Amino acid sequence: MLVEGPVEMLTDDGTLVTSDRFMVAVCTCRRSRTYPWCDTSHRHRTRPTRDNAQDTHNTQDTKHTQEEA
Amino acid sequence: MTIHLESRLTSPPLPQERGALSRSVIGALRSAAACPDVPQHIIDAADPYGEDLQLALYVLYELHYQGFADVADEREWDPGLLALRGSMEHRFLDALRAGAPTSARxxxxxxxxxxxxxxxxxxxxxxxxxxxxxxxxxxxxxxxxxxxxxxxxxxxxxxxxxxxxxxxxxxxxxxxxxxxxxxxxxxxxxxxxxxxxxxxxxxxxxxxxxxxxxxxxxxxxxxxxxxxxxxxxxxxxxxxxxxxxxxxxxxxxxxxxxxxxxxxxxxxxxxxxxxxxxxxxxxxxxxxxxxxxxxxxxxxxxxxxxxxxxxxxxxxxxxxxxxxxxxxxxxxxxxxxxxxxxx
CATH class of the missing domain: 1.20.910.10 (Heme oxygenase-like)
Structure with missing residues (x-):
């Protein structure tokens, strides 16, 4: 969600975070790793091909991706 | 404390040539001479993505950003260089349009x-x-x-x-x-x-x-x-x-x-x-x-x-x-x- 900056936000744990960008993208899907700011983790993902899925099953990268998806 | 040196305080030296086209461009800039006429068949034969044409274009474009050490700033609008740039841009753009055809919105x-x-x-x-x-x-x-x-x-x-x-x-x-x-x-x-x-x-x-x-x-x-x-x-x-x-x-x-x-x-x-x-x-x-x-x-x-x-x-x-x-x-x-x- 785009909000005109500067923005001050009180997060769930009571921390006050600020962004003075001209426009601020606030995360509404809760998947962002830079929460409360959007990091585009909400994006749709293509299905992995069979080779890809096997290739990535044991890696950290896949773990990250699955967390995001 | 480290002192920050601004990256663009100086202009870089001219790069090394990579073929006939970049030699013409860099040579003209180095010698302050007019750009020699490059025969069309050389431009037509150049690989649009190749080292020579891409470097020649890069050098000509840099005249619009930071220029080069010991090259007059006025060369940015040198008609001979601009004409050569235009011919090379045609080659590049034609290759891009052929390689990235799109009918999509x-x-x-x-x-x-x-x-x-x-x-x-x-x-x-x-x-x-x-x-x-x-x-x-x-x-x-x-x-x-x-x-x-x-x-x-x-x-x-x-x-x-x-x-x-x-x-x-x-x-x-x-x-x-x-x-x-x-x-x-x-x-x-x-x-x-x-x-x-x-x-x-x-x-x-x-x-x-x-x-x-x-x-x-x-x-x-x-x-x-x-x-x-x-x-x-x-x-x-x-x-x-x-x-x-x-x-x-x-x-x-x-x-x-x-x-x-x-x-x-x-x-x-x-x-x-x-x-x-x-x-x-x-x-x-x-x-x-x-x-x-x-x-x-x-x-x-x-x-x-x-x-x-x-x-x-x-x-x-x-x-x-x-x-x-x-x-x-x-x-x-x-x-x-x-x-x-x-x-």
């Missing part, structure tokens, strides 16, 4: 870029670097990308006077962010110079041009080509949108790669900033810059799509080159870098 092309691959993408440089990138590969990547990032967002500023209304207001807002939102130390080009320092690279403007293969030169020439021609304003906007849309996930992987390799805080910061900034920029560019331009000039739809597709074409070519070299354990540069002082 701009928004369809950009929507496609919004889909991320699930899992590991073996054809992606940032996926590779995040998973198994070594410090020497990160340094090579930064050296190559310095050709753009030390003038980050400059080619795109040329489109501003060609836009109006919504598209202009949004483009200027994004560029303001790129240029540090009023703070010199936050200019993205400056953040990149800090990244280079973390990686023990020389952040002097133009330092790595001789080391850069044509694949890297072409990605920067594309922006200069689109930026300098009003007729290509749609392509410039499409290119910019493609860069902003693909940046956040790629930058997140690059920040992870920098941390994993222990590159240093400024190296990670550059990419962290691009995750957050470009998550904003991509929406502003798609909705307001592309949307505003299409509302005013719907006839530019195909050109916006072309600009985005051509960007992907050249980025894919560069990625294939880098990954092929690195997987073979070879340098992807034309000349290997000096070793990292602390590695």
């Amino acid at each position: 701009a928004h369809d092309v950009l929507d496609r870029l919004l889909t991320e691959p699930a899992g590991h993408d073996p054809d992606s440089v940032s996926h590779h670097l995040q998973r198994e990138g070594e410090l020497w590969q990160l340094r090579e990547y930064a050296a190559l990308r310095s050709l753009y990032h030390l003038k980050e967002a400059d080619p795109h500023a040329w489109v501003i006077p060609r836009l109006h209304g919504r598209a202009k207001a949004a483009m200027v807002a994004v560029e303001y962010d790129e240029f540090g939102a009023g703070r010199a130390e936050e200019i993205h080009a400056r953040l990149f110079a800090d990244l280079m320092t973390d990686l023990d690279l020389d952040s002097a403007y133009g330092h790595y041009v001789d080391a850069a293969p044509s694949y890297a030169l072409a990605t920067v020439n594309l922006m200069s080509l689109f930026g300098l021609h009003r007729a290509l304003r749609g392509a410039l906007v499409g290119h910019f949108a493609a860069v902003e849309v693909t940046s956040p996930p790629g930058s997140r992987r690059m920040a992870a790669a920098m941390r994993r390799a222990g590159a240093g805080p400024a190296a990670a910061r550059f990419y962290d900033e691009h995750v957050e900034a470009d998550a904003v920029h991509e929406q502003v560019v798609r909705n307001e810059v592309v949307g505003g331009l299409l509302a005013g000039e719907p006839g530019l739809d195909a050109d916006i799509a072309f600009g985005a597709e051509a960007t992907g074409l050249l980025e894919d070519r560069l990625a294939a080159h880098l990954l092929q070299k690195w997987r073979a354990g070879d340098s992807a540069l034309r000349s290997a870098l000096p070793r990292h002082q602390n590695a």
Whole structure:
């Protein structure tokens, strides 16, 4: 969600975070790793091909991706 | 306290020639002589993506940014050089249009870029670097990308006077962010110079041009080509949108790669900033810059799509080159870098 900056936000744990960008993208899907700011983790993902899925099953990268998806 | 040396305080020396076209251009600039007539058949025979034509174009475009040491600033508008540039641009643009044919609408092309691959993408440089990138590969990547990032967002500023209304207001807002939102130390080009320092690279403007293969030169020439021609304003906007849309996930992987390799805080910061900034920029560019331009000039739809597709074409070519070299354990540069002082 785009909000005109500067923005001050009180997060769930009571921390006050600020962004003075001209426009601020606030995360509404809760998947962002830079929460409360959007990091585009909400994006749709293509299905992995069979080779890809096997290739990535044991890696950290896949773990990250699955967390995001 | 370290003293920051501004990357663009000086202009770089002229690079080494790579063939007949770059020899003509560099020779004319070095000797302060008029550009010799280059026979059309030489231009026609040149590989549009080759080392020679891409370097010749790169040198001519640099006259519009920072110039070169001992070359008069007035050569920027030398009619002979401009004529040669025009002929070479034709070759380049024809190749791009043939390689990135599109009948799609701009928004369809950009929507496609919004889909991320699930899992590991073996054809992606940032996926590779995040998973198994070594410090020497990160340094090579930064050296190559310095050709753009030390003038980050400059080619795109040329489109501003060609836009109006919504598209202009949004483009200027994004560029303001790129240029540090009023703070010199936050200019993205400056953040990149800090990244280079973390990686023990020389952040002097133009330092790595001789080391850069044509694949890297072409990605920067594309922006200069689109930026300098009003007729290509749609392509410039499409290119910019493609860069902003693909940046956040790629930058997140690059920040992870920098941390994993222990590159240093400024190296990670550059990419962290691009995750957050470009998550904003991509929406502003798609909705307001592309949307505003299409509302005013719907006839530019195909050109916006072309600009985005051509960007992907050249980025894919560069990625294939880098990954092929690195997987073979070879340098992807034309000349290997000096070793990292602390590695």
